[in-house]
Amino acid sequence: MNGPMTPLQKIAMGLVIVALDTLGGYDALPDFLGWALVLWGLATLPTPARGTLQATAAVAGAVSLVLWFPQVHQPLRDAEVSLRWAASLPDLLFVLLLCRALATRAREADPTDRRFAARFGVLAWAAVVVAALPAIADAAGSDGLLVAAEVGFVVLWLWLVWNLFAAHGREYARPPVTTR
Template identity: 40%
Template sequence: MTTPSPLQRVALGLLVVFASATWPPDPSPSWARYDLLADPVGWALVLWGVLALARVEPRFAAARTAAVVAGLVSVPLWLPQLRHLLDASGEWAASLPQLAFCLLLARQVARAAQEHDERRVARRFALLVTGLTVLALLPVVVLGGGVEGLGPVTALLVLLVDVALVWSLFAVHRRPWLGGEGEAGASGRTTTAARPREEGDGRRTG
C-alpha cells in the first residue's frame, strides 16, 4: 500500500476539518451536538502531511506552525459545552488560526509553482490566496459593520473556497517539488523528462 503524499494527507485532514457530521440528531439542550468528524483528528492528519512537506521544502515551516496552533485551538472547541459559549465574533476569532494555515499553505504552493514554472498551478493558488484573504476580512464587515445581508454570501464563499482548496491540493499532490512521487509514481513508474538521442543508444545514425 502506497503511503499518501504530504499534500494528500493535508487535503484529507482539511476535508475532515471542513466537513461536519453532528450527533445526536435531537439533543437536549439543542447545542449539545458532537461533530463525529472531529476537527482535532483532521488537524492531526494535516500536521502529519505538513511536517513531511516542511522537510521537503523549508518554506512551509510557517504553515507547519500555523497547523500546530489551529490543532490546539480545535481541541476545546470540539466540545459543545465550550463551543456554544462563543458568540459570532468569538467564532470568527477562533477560526483565524485555520484561515492563517490555509492562507500560508496556498501562498507557499503558489510561490513554489512559480519557481518550477508551473504557471497554471501558480495562478490557481494565487486565486485561492485572494479568496482566503476575503474570507478573513468579510466577517469584520458583517459583524463590525452590521451588514447582516452579507451573511449568506459569506457562507457560500466559505463553501466554494474550501472545496476549491481541497480539490486543488489533491490535483497537485504528486508534484515532486511538493513531496510527491511524480505523475506516474502511484503505478510504480517514474516520470522522466525527454532526453535527446545519444550515439550508442541502440539506434543507427545516418
C-alpha cells in the same frame, strides 16, 4: 500514482475532516484529528515554509481541540459573529500560508507552467477575503454579507481540497526520493 499517500493528499484529507462538521451538534469527526493528519502531511512537504505551516496547523489544531468540548462549542455557536470569526482565524491563516507556499514552490519548480501557481495564488487571496468578510459584514450590520461570508468559507475549503488533490502528484509537492 500508486503507493503511499503524498503530502498534499494527507493535507487534503485532513482538511476534509476539518471541514466536515455535524450541523448543530456533536462533531463525530473532531477537527483536531484532521489537523493531526495535516501535520503528518506537512512533515514531508518540500517547502522552506514547512516550520511556519506546522506551527500554524498546530495552533489551529489546539484551538479546534478546545472548541470540540460541548462546554465551549455550544456557547460559541450562539455567540456574536465576532467571536465565531475570531475562532476561525487560525484555520484561515493556515490556508493563506499554505497557498502562498505552494504557489511559490510551483513558480520555482516550473516557471513555464503558471496554472498551479496561479490557482494557489488566487486561493490565497480568497482566504484573505473570506477572513475579512465577516468583520466587514458585522461592522456594516449586513446579514447578506454574513451569508456571503459563510458561503465563501465553504467554497474556499472545497476549492482548496480540490486543488490539493489536483496538485498532489506534481514534482514540487512530492518529497525527495531517498535511496537506502
